[in-house]
Amino acid sequence: MTDTTSDEFDGSGSPQQRIADTIADWQKRLLQLDRRNNLLYHRHTRSSVPIIVDDVDRFLVRLTDARAGLSFQYAERKSRKREDTDQIESLEEKRDEPVNRDEPVNIRPGDIDADCQPLDLQRRLRNLWRKDREWEEEQGLNVLFLAVGLLTWVDEDDEEAVGPILLVPCDLHRASPRDPFFLRREADEIVLNVTLAHKLSLLGIELPTFDPDRAPSDYLSEVQRLVSVRPGWGTTNDIVLATFQYSKMAMWEDLEQLRLEGVAHELIRALCGEDVTWRDQGSAGAVFMKSVDELKGGLLDDFLDIRKQFLVLPADHSQLLAIEAARSGQHMLIHGPPGTGKSQTIANIIATFIADGKRVLFVSEKTAALDVVKHRLAECKLDVFCMDLHSERGRKPNVYAQLRESLEARRTGTSTTFDYDGLVARRVLLNQVVELFTNGGHR
Numbered sequence: 001m002t003d004t005t006s007d008e009f010d011g012s013g014s015p016q017q018r019i020a021d022t023i024a025d026w027q028k029r030l031l032q033l034d035r036r037n038n039l040l041y042h043r044h045t046r047s048s049v050p051i052i053v054d055d056v057d058r059f060l061v062r063l064t065d066a067r068a069g070l071s072f073q074y075a076e077r078k079s080r081k082r083e084d085t086d087q088i089e090s091l092e093e094k095r096d097e098p099v100n101r102d103e104p105v106n107i108r109p110g111d112i113d114a115d116c117q118p119l120d121l122q123r124r125l126r127n128l129w130r131k132d133r134e135w136e137e138e139q140g141l142n143v144l145f146l147a148v149g150l151l152t153w154v155d156e157d158d159e160e161a162v163g164p165i166l167l168v169p170c171d172l173h174r175a176s177p178r179d180p181f182f183l184r185r186e187a188d189e190i191v192l193n194v195t196l197a198h199k200l201s202l203l204g205i206e207l208p209t210f211d212p213d214r215a216p217s218d219y220l221s222e223v224q225r226l227v228s229v230r231p232g233w234g235t236t237n238d239i240v241l242a243t244f245q246y247s248k249m250a251m252w253e254d255l256e257q258l259r260l261e262g263v264a265h266e267l268i269r270a271l272c273g274e275d276v277t278w279r280d281q282g283s284a285g286a287v288f289m290k291s292v293d294e295l296k297g298g299l300l301d302d303f304l305d306i307r308k309q310f311l312v313l314p315a316d317h318s319q320l321l322a323i324e325a326a327r328s329g330q331h332m333l334i335h336g337p338p339g340t341g342k343s344q345t346i347a348n349i350i351a352t353f354i355a356d357g358k359r360v361l362f363v364s365e366k367t368a369a370l371d372v373v374k375h376r377l378a379e380c381k382l383d384v385f386c387m388d389l390h391s392e393r394g395r396k397p398n399v400y401a402q403l404r405e406s407l408e409a410r411r412t413g414t415s416t417t418f419d420y421d422g423l424v425a426r427r428v429l430l431n432q433v434v435e436l437f438t439n440g441g442h443r
Contacts, residue, residue: 015274016262022272023259027252031195033202039195039244040163042147047131048242049124050115056148056237057215060168060190062111063146069173069184070111072125075118110180125181129172131243140367140390142186143243144170149220150240151196154232156203163196165223165235166216167244183241187395190216194253205230267331301427307420310355311348312380319345327352343369347376354385364390384409 035041044050053059063070107118114121132144147164155161169186192210200207205227210219220235227233263269266276300317304324315323319341325332326349336342346362350373353360364370370390377383384406389399 015269019263019269019272019274020259023255023263027255027259030248030252030255031198032248033195033199035159035161037195038242039193040199041161042150042163042240042242044240046120046124047127048240049121049128051146051239051241052113052115053239056217056220056239059239060148060185060216063168063170063183063185066111066184069171069182071180071182072112072114072121073110073118074108074180075105075122108180112183122181125172128241128243129181132172135243135245138366138368140393141245142169142171143245144172145242145244146170146183147193147240147242147244148190148216148237149223150236150238151223151227152232152234152236153200153203153227154230160232163199164193164240164244165196165220166210167191167193170241198252299431301431306424306427310352312351312382313344313348313376315345315348316341319348323349323352327356343372343376346373347380350377351380351382354382 031037033040042048051059105118116124128144132142135141135143145164146168147166148168149165151163151165153161153163168190169188171184171186172181173184174181189212190210191212192207197207207226208219208222217237220237224235227235258268263272270276300320304320311323322332322334322345334342334345350360350362362370362373367390370388374383374386374388377386387399387402387406388394393402
C-alpha cells in the first residue's frame, strides 16, 4: 500500500507544485478566455433581448415575486385571423426573414418592455427558448440568464469588450404558440460572472465577492468605482436576456479547489504526469491483468466463480473482464464505437455493485447516456434503486417524488433455487469441447 500523504508534496518546486501548475493549465484551456466566449465578449445580436427597466432592483423583485413569471408582449399579423394557430407558427419559424417594421400587427401588451420590434421580439424569444431547451435536454444545463449590468473593458490586445457582471438564471415558457412568452426566475441565486472576474484578475483587477442578499445596483456601483480609474472602462445597469454556456465554470471551480488544497489521489497525480506507485489492489485484479490469449478456450470460467456473478444482461468475455476490473477497484477506460455494449456493461457493473451492497455514482455530460442505462436497469426492475439527479430531475420536488416511489415500492421477491452445480458441470463440458478445437485438447 502506498502512503500518499500531503507532506510528501510540500515545498517549492515539489511534485505538488508541478501538479498545481498542470491543473492551472487545464483551467486556462477550460474557460476559453478568448473572443468566442460571450461571458467575456458579449454582442447585442438577434440572439439576445435587451430589456428596458427604470430600476434594476425593483424589476428583479417583481420577477422573483411573480410565481408564474412576467409576460412579454405578444404580436400577430392583422392580415390573419387570431384563431389560425398555424400562422403564428409560420410567423416565428421564418427567423431569417427581414423584419417588416411597417407590417400591421395586433399587439397584446406584456409585463416586460423589450428594446426591439414586436415581431422581432417573438423570433428572438423563440430562438432563446429553443436553444435553452436543447441544452436542457442534451446536457441537463440551464443556459438562459438575465445579464444584469454590463462592463465595458479593454483586453490585453487593447480591444474594447463588453461582459455581463451579474447573472440571473431564468426560464422561458408559454402555454401554446397562441400565447405570449413568460420569463420566470429559477430558484438559484444571482451569481457573479466568475469567468469575467477571473479574466479581470489576470489584468490586475479583483472584482469584489457578490452577496446574493445585496442590492444588485449597489454592487454595480461598487464595480463602477473600481474600474473607473482605467481609461475606456465603465459599467451600465443594462439588462439583457441571453444564453450563456456557464457550465465549464463549475468545473473550473472544482479544479481550483484541487489546485489550492493539493492532490493526494494517485489517479489525479498520474493524469497530471507524475510517476506514481499504485495502491496494491491485491489478487482481486489478477483476472483483469490477463491477456485475451491467456483466457482462450474458456479459461475465464476458471477464474470467475459463477455463484458470485450478478449480471442482469448478456456479456461477452471482454465485458466480463471490465466488470471484474471495476468490481476489484481498478482504474480503467472502456472505449468503443456505438453498438459495442458500453451502456450494457455499465448496467451490469451497477447491478453487480448493488448486489455487493455498494453505492454507485454514474455521471454523464449528456442526458441521453443516463436515460439509456436507466432504461436498461428499469427493464430488469432495478430502477427502484436509482436516484436521477440530472438537470431538472434534481430539483427538490422531483427528488421527493423519486424517494417516495422508492420507499413505496414492493420489497418482496420470489424465493427461487438454482442448480449452480448443474450449470458448472455444463460449462465444464462446453469448455472441454472448446479446448478440443482450440489447442487439440491440451491445456
